[in-house]
Amino acid sequence: MNDKQPIFWYVVDVVWQTKRGKRVNITTRWKGMECVSRAKTLQHLNKDKKALEFLEGQTKLTAKKINFRVYNIQSQEVVGHSEVNLEKNYANEFG
Numbered sequence: 001m002n003d004k005q006p007i008f009w010y011v012v013d014v015v016w017q018t019k020r021g022k023r024v025n026i027t028t029r030w031k032g033m034e035c036v037s038r039a040k041t042l043q044h045l046n047k048d049k050k051a052l053e054f055l056e057g058q059t060k061l062t063a064k065k066i067n068f069r070v071y072n073i074q075s076q077e078v079v080g081h082s083e084v085n086l087e088k089n090y091a092n093e094f095g
Contacts, residue, residue, distance in 0.1 A: 004081040005087050006040075007079055010073060011073075011074040011075045013072040014071065016028055016065040016066065016067055017067050033058055039051065042073055052068060056068050
């Protein structure tokens with residue numbers, strides 16, 4: 001199982017901006033959102049498009065979100081290992 005990538009369950013805080021007219025000045029923060037990802041760090045989590053799309057969908061807000069990203073990881077726990085993705089390919093995906 002050492003060669004398979006771990007899958008993490010995250011509790012994270014996210015931040016994004018919305019645009020009203022020509023101004024981009026409204027910043028919104030949500031705390032305690034949950035997702036799963038194979039990303040190991042905050043920077044890599046922000047590169048995981050599927051995780052970000054899932055988190056954005058959890059907001060259920062219709063306004064267009066700009067600069068949507070995770071800014072804090074509250075907790076990170078291994079919940080399993082990928083059957084398809086190998087550890088040696090991690091750098092190619094998230095690096």
